[in-house]
Amino acid sequence: MRCFVGGLSVLGPGLPGWAASESALAGREPWNWAEPSAPPPALLPPTERRRAGQTTRFALAAAMEATEGEDRATLETVFASSNGDGAVVGAILDTLHEPEGMVSPTQFHNSVHNAAAGYWHIAVGSAAPSVSVGGHDGVFAAGLVAAMAAIATGSGRVLLCGYDTPMPPPLRDVRRTDFPFAAAFLLHAGPGAGARAALEMTYRAGPPPAAAVPDALDMLAEGNTAAHAVPLLRAIAARRARVLHLKLAADAHLEIRVTPC
Numbered sequence: 001m002r003c004f005v006g007g008l009s010v011l012g013p014g015l016p017g018w019a020a021s022e023s024a025l026a027g028r029e030p031w032n033w034a035e036p037s038a039p040p041p042a043l044l045p046p047t048e049r050r051r052a053g054q055t056t057r058f059a060l061a062a063a064m065e066a067t068e069g070e071d072r073a074t075l076e077t078v079f080a081s082s083n084g085d086g087a088v089v090g091a092i093l094d095t096l097h098e099p100e101g102m103v104s105p106t107q108f109h110n111s112v113h114n115a116a117a118g119y120w121h122i123a124v125g126s127a128a129p130s131v132s133v134g135g136h137d138g139v140f141a142a143g144l145v146a147a148m149a150a151i152a153t154g155s156g157r158v159l160l161c162g163y164d165t166p167m168p169p170p171l172r173d174v175r176r177t178d179f180p181f182a183a184a185f186l187l188h189a190g191p192g193a194g195a196r197a198a199l200e201m202t203y204r205a206g207p208p209p210a211a212a213v214p215d216a217l218d219m220l221a222e223g224n225t226a227a228h229a230v231p232l233l234r235a236i237a238a239r240r241a242r243v244l245h246l247k248l249a250a251d252a253h254l255e256i257r258v259t260p261c
Helices: 018-026 046-051 054-066 086-096 105-111 115-124 136-152 218-222 225-238
Strands: 002-012 076-080 130-133 157-164 181-188 197-205 242-249 252-260
Touching (some): 002 018, 054 115, 105 115, 115 157, 136 181, 136 225, 181 225, 218 225, 225 242, 225 252
Parallel strands (some): 076 157
Antiparallel strands (some): 197 252, 242 252
16 A cells, blocks of 8 residues: 655654654754653633543644644544553543542543544544544554555545553553653645655564664654654655564564655
């Protein structure tokens, strides 16, 4: 399958948005750790903005930057997250251990896996198709498969947003997520004027081949599975042709050929 990448965004440690991070991703400037943050999503009405938690804020902030200048209401979307809103799920589980055990409606609607996608489509007034996927450690690759499949079957433009935020105890003891991270890609069927790179994706059986020793930026994936997007972001920022291998499952991976436009 093949597509083209237009708008981009990244929010993670020392990566405060695509415009501010492109030089570090390309290796033209040093990368330094800094605590990531995301503002309340300005697109949401005040009531919905107050209800949106950290996970939704990161997802929507990334989606907003990647779609600047676009007609957002027309975009098909794929939101990919391993954890969903783990903070909300953890709070609900704590509540269920209390004598009353009353779960608030706000907690409930934020706990579903497509909460971030729902907030996005409310914010931009979109009734376009939307898919929310999981995928454990292969979640970014799973999201990329879903987005490129949509392109291959006739969608002109698809917004892919991969994101995860830390889990509360005791969930964090069984699902490591050290810091928030989100990345977004606006994918096109054709090489429009704003295209940055072409992607060709091939499914491969077996685990990814052994790679060179990763540097500190690539090691972000050890602390957040959504950061498996970093090598793709780096290849696009550097404007160099590369072949990447992204873990999809224990016995499968994706081979991604990146060609700058």
